[in-house]
Amino acid sequence: MRGSRTLEWLARIPLIWYLAFLLGPLCLVAVTSVLTRGPYGGVVWSGSLENYIRAFDPLYLKIFWQSIWLSLATSVLCAFIGFPVAWAAATAPPKRRAMILFLVSIPFLSNLVIRIYALKVLTGFDGPLSYLLTAFGIPFDPFTLSQNQTLVFYGMATTYLPFMVFPLFNALERFDYRLVYAAEDLGATSTQIITKVLLPNLKRPLLTGILLVFIPALGEFVIPDLLGGARTMLAGNLITDQFLKSRDWPFGSALAVLLIIFICLFQLVIYFADRKRGENT
Amino acid sequence: MLNIRNIGKRFGSQTALSGFNLEVRDGEFLSLLGPSGCGKTTLLNIIAGFETADQGEVLWREKRVDQTPARLRPFHMVFQGYALFPHLNVFENVAFALRLQKLKDEEVQKRVRESLELVGLTSFEKRSVETLSGGQQQRVAVARALAPRPDIVLLDEPMSALDRQLRARMQAELRLLQKRLNLTFILVTHDQEEALSVSDRVALLHGGQLEQVGTPEEIYLQPRSSFVASFVGARNTFTASSVRREGANAIVRLPNGQELTGVAGFDLSNSGEVQGFICPEHVRLKPASASVAKNQLKGRVLESLFKGESKEAWVETEAGFPIRLRLEQDQDARAGDNVAVELPSDMTHLFSADTRLTP
Numbered sequence: 001m002r003g004s005r006t007l008e009w010l011a012r013i014p015l016i017w018y019l020a021f022l023l024g025p026l027c028l029v030a031v032t033s034v035l036t037r038g039p040y041g042g043v044v045w046s047g048s049l050e051n052y053i054r055a056f057d058p059l060y061l062k063i064f065w066q067s068i069w070l071s072l073a074t075s076v077l078c079a080f081i082g083f084p085v086a087w088a089a090a091t092a093p094p095k096r097r098a099m100i101l102f103l104v105s106i107p108f109l110s111n112l113v114i115r116i117y118a119l120k121v122l123t124g125f126d127g128p129l130s131y132l133l134t135a136f137g138i139p140f141d142p143f144t145l146s147q148n149q150t151l152v153f154y155g156m157a158t159t160y161l162p163f164m165v166f167p168l169f170n171a172l173e174r175f176d177y178r179l180v181y182a183a184e185d186l187g188a189t190s191t192q193i194i195t196k197v198l199l200p201n202l203k204r205p206l207l208t209g210i211l212l213v214f215i216p217a218l219g220e221f222v223i224p225d226l227l228g229g230a231r232t233m234l235a236g237n238l239i240t241d242q243f244l245k246s247r248d249w250p251f252g253s254a255l256a257v258l259l260i261i262f263i264c265l266f267q268l269v270i271y272f273a274d275r276k277r278g279e280n281t
Numbered sequence: 282m283l284n285i286r287n288i289g290k291r292f293g294s295q296t297a298l299s300g301f302n303l304e305v306r307d308g309e310f311l312s313l314l315g316p317s318g319c320g321k322t323t324l325l326n327i328i329a330g331f332e333t334a335d336q337g338e339v340l341w342r343e344k345r346v347d348q349t350p351a352r353l354r355p356f357h358m359v360f361q362g363y364a365l366f367p368h369l370n371v372f373e374n375v376a377f378a379l380r381l382q383k384l385k386d387e388e389v390q391k392r393v394r395e396s397l398e399l400v401g402l403t404s405f406e407k408r409s410v411e412t413l414s415g416g417q418q419q420r421v422a423v424a425r426a427l428a429p430r431p432d433i434v435l436l437d438e439p440m441s442a443l444d445r446q447l448r449a450r451m452q453a454e455l456r457l458l459q460k461r462l463n464l465t466f467i468l469v470t471h472d473q474e475e476a477l478s479v480s481d482r483v484a485l486l487h488g489g490q491l492e493q494v495g496t497p498e499e500i501y502l503q504p505r506s507s508f509v510a511s512f513v514g515a516r517n518t519f520t521a522s523s524v525r526r527e528g529a530n531a532i533v534r535l536p537n538g539q540e541l542t543g544v545a546g547f548d549l550s551n552s553g554e555v556q557g558f559i560c561p562e563h564v565r566l567k568p569a570s571a572s573v574a575k576n577q578l579k580g581r582v583l584e585s586l587f588k589g590e591s592k593e594a595w596v597e598t599e600a601g602f603p604i605r606l607r608l609e610q611d612q613d614a615r616a617g618d619n620v621a622v623e624l625p626s627d628m629t630h631l632f633s634a635d636t637r638l639t640p
Contacts (some may be wrong), residue, residue, distance in 0.1 A: 176364060178361075178362065178364035179364050179366060179367075181331055181351075181360070181364065182358070182360055182364040182365075183366075183377070184331075184350075184352050185329060185330075185331075185351055185352070185356075185357055185358045186352070186357065186377050186378035186381065186425070186429065187352045187353075187381045187382065188352060188377075188381055189352065192381060196377075196381075197366060200368040201366075201367065201368050
């Protein structure tokens with residue numbers, strides 16, 4: 001009995017460690033967000049809610065809205081690409097399955113910045129893509145080819161795809177495929193099999209995947225910075241810029257707190273929606 | 282009438298079915314029986330439409346259905362493990378096909394009630410299928426297959442997950458249900474007892490081919506091949522050498538030189554090794570006597586076994602092989618007793634000890 005008591009306490013040490021280093025900085029950010037910016041950066045210890053009021057300026061709201069939209073679009077695109085990939089992996093024989101999963105995890109094997117830079121070079125002004133297009137005489141606008149939101153979208157989708165594929169693969173691996181046969185036997189078309197059997201049974205892993213893509217995508221600043229150029233300002237860039245360029249820590253903190261609150265609300269909404277639908281069936 | 286004509290199916294280098302022919306009559310309960318890998322599940326999947334045959338055709342009421350997608354065939358399946366939809370309750374599981382047919386709500390209600398009534402699950406409509414017991418889940422699966430009013434119900438080892446007693450009850454229920462609805466049922470099973478007790482006819486499959494088809498009595502009492510004789514029942518086997526044929530019978534020589542008469546198999550020739558089969562309940566125990574009567578073997582009781590509903594004994598015969606036999610209620614056999622066993626010629630089946638593998 002005493003042994004298990006000790007173990008219990010030992011197990012709490014990493015938990016305490018984790019909470020301290022997660023909540024500590026968060027508290028620091030929360031406190032900073034109600035302070036005032038000093039004349040040369042840094043903070044002045046005088047509290048005000050001015051930072052929060054400023055955050056609701058239409059200029060910043062538009063940036064937030066754009067980020068949310070882009071992150072949602074990324075999650076949905078990842079779901080559309082990720083589902084067939086996860087399905088292929090889950091139903092493949094072991095050798096091919098390992099191959100597919102390896103290919104999916106390639107983004108994890110190289111550094112994000114390097115990969116995004118490679119994409120930037122590939123599509124840049126004097127990059128191979130524009131060279132090829134010119135060589136074949138295909139007319140194009142160099143400005144729409146590089147440095148735009150579509151490119152950011154593409155970069156985000158490729159980066160976050162594994163976060164969608166793995167939870168889906170996990171669920172599909174344990175999925176009872178006889179349900180598909182049963183549905184077909186009872187008269188369901190391929191579309192009906194997807195909408196009436198697959199999606200209702202895979203709702204949870206799909207939501208997990210969407211959350212896993214949506215949340216980091218919302219805070220993403222490297223990809224929009226490198227691929228979006230000056231025209232694409234997202235929440236992540238906005239916050240980073242406050243800390244690194246404008247040296248306005250309190251305002252950056254306030255924006256960060258708002259982002260965290262939004263993400264928590266988003267999760268809560270999904271959680272309750274899921275629970276309510278669970279009760280109905 | 283369902284006609285299965287010359288069906289062949291290969292999976293890579295493996296032949297699942299070859300040149301398979303079978304007729305399923307309207308309103309009959311037919312079992313596809315065989316060891317694992319005999320092709321019975323493949324055949325069921327071809328009938329259902331989940332597999333496409335490499336050759337041959339499937340005809341339902343004179344029309345080819347083997348090119349029809351599974352969802353359009355009037356056959357519905359009760360799956361192994363049931364494959365109930367976990368996200369739907371009992372009612373919606375049974376209503377699944379009816380909703381797809383876009384039937385009116387009242388009609389759906391009526392038909393689901395009907396189906397659930399048939400399987401005795403009326404008060405379970407709102408229950409989640411995951412909270413049901415194995416037997417209840419099976420009933421839901423049967424109700425789900427019946428609700429769209431199929432022409433044929435296909436059952437893929439539906440009882441394999443149930444314990445012995447429940448299985449016996451579900452077999453009886455299925456049989457009664459099938460007779461009451463006068464529907465065609467095709468059951469896949471590897472359990473011979475199940476096949477014999479529920480079916481009008483049993484089709485025994487072996488190595489992708491039809492070994493024998495007939496009533497349970499025919500399959501059990503008149504095996505047409507050594508495979509059938511060895512697979513169905515728990516027969517005694519012995520080897521002998523062929524002597525001569527006498528009409529439907531054959532006379533063979535046992536290892537001790539004694540002659541024995543039995544029913545001649547189709548493949549029995551005048552020379553070569555013979556494999557003989559006889560069921561324990563057909564062997565008669567006789568008192569030992571000096572002279573040896575026809576088809577009697579002298580022997581000594583090795584052991585007697587009490588098996589609850591019956592008693593059995595092992596007898597080591599002079600012919601060099603042991604015989605297991607069922608004792609009558611008033612009979613007794615003690616180890617060491619000198620006895621004689623009679624193998625009635627009409628119950629002794631003789632086949633050429635051929636190259637085909639027996640399980």
